[in-house]
Amino acid sequence: MKLIITRDYEEMSRRAADIVISHMVQKPDMVLGLATGSTPEGLYQKLIEAYRGGTIDFSNVRTFNLDEYYGIDEDNDQSYHYFMKEKLLDHVNIPMENTHILDGMAEDVHAECMDYERRIDEAGGIDLQILGIGKNGHIGFNEPGDVFIRRTHLVDLDQETIQANSRFFTCKEEVPTQALTMGIETIMKARKIILIASGEGKAEAIYRAVKCEIHPMVPASILHVHPDVTVIVDEEAASKL
Ligand code: PGA
Numbered sequence: 001m002k003l004i005i006t007r008d009y010e011e012m013s014r015r016a017a018d019i020v021i022s023h024m025v026q027k028p029d030m031v032l033g034l035a036t037g038s039t040p041e042g043l044y045q046k047l048i049e050a051y052r053g054g055t056i057d058f059s060n061v062r063t064f065n066l067d068e069y070y071g072i073d074e075d076n077d078q079s080y081h082y083f084m085k086e087k088l089l090d091h092v093n094i095p096m097e098n099t100h101i102l103d104g105m106a107e108d109v110h111a112e113c114m115d116y117e118r119r120i121d122e123a124g125g126i127d128l129q130i131l132g133i134g135k136n137g138h139i140g141f142n143e144p145g146d147v148f149i150r151r152t153h154l155v156d157l158d159q160e161t162i163q164a165n166s167r168f169f170t171c172k173e174e175v176p177t178q179a180l181t182m183g184i185e186t187i188m189k190a191r192k193i194i195l196i197a198s199g200e201g202k203a204e205a206i207y208r209a210v211k212c213e214i215h216p217m218v219p220a221s222i223l224h225v226h227p228d229v230t231v232i233v234d235e236e237a238a239s240k241l
Pocket of ligand 1: 133
């Protein structure tokens with residue numbers, strides 16, 4: 001696990017963007033794993049700028065998102081479909097058929113999850129996966145628990161996650177309590193992973209992910225056994241290391 005501590009959010013975003021950009025230049029048809037949340041917004045802005053500047057081209061890139069709320073339509077402005085379009089996909093030249101996000105309205109959840117795994121495999125696997133981290137140590141929506149859940153699945157969100165997500169919703173009742181998420185093995189199969197975190201609120205999670213032994217109560221701790229993980233955190237998120 002390689003650790004990069006940056007001065008601030010801006011530098012964290014730039015260092016992460018540099019890695020994605022150099023990968024995309026070397027492999028224009030790369031398979032990119034995307035994350036949602038506040039943390040990657042700066043990174044996505046920098047990818048848009050690099051695209052506008054002519055440094056990168058998304059026409060052959062394929063993307064797979066980590067997760068999506070369950071029971072929320074993709075047109076809902078709180079869905080991760082909506083987030084990805086607004087923050088990245090609508091601003092670059094990626095063909096929409098190259099973008100993959102789990103269907104939060106799928107009637108047959110099991111079939112949707114199996115199909116997602118199949119689509120990732122058919123694309124040749126994920127070359128580079130971007131991850132954020134929850135305050136509770138989750139990656140994707142793999143919440144702390146007794147075991148690591150390997151494959152893409154439906155998950156009951158933690159109270160802490162529901163609380164954190166509630167900042168985007170007008171009332172508590174609207175906050176989804178379930179989501180579809182790539183599993184731990186799905187994430188770990190990515191050839192390269194970058195995990196980004198910013199701010200004091202993530203310091204404890206980063207400490208537990210980086211310093212503690214591997215345990216499903218800290219889902220991000222599994223990254224220790226991945227051969228190519230770069231953790232990029234600003235000084236505040238690194239403050240407990
Ligand atoms: P955040 O979410 O970037 O909005 O903090 C990260 C996560 O929960 O994985």
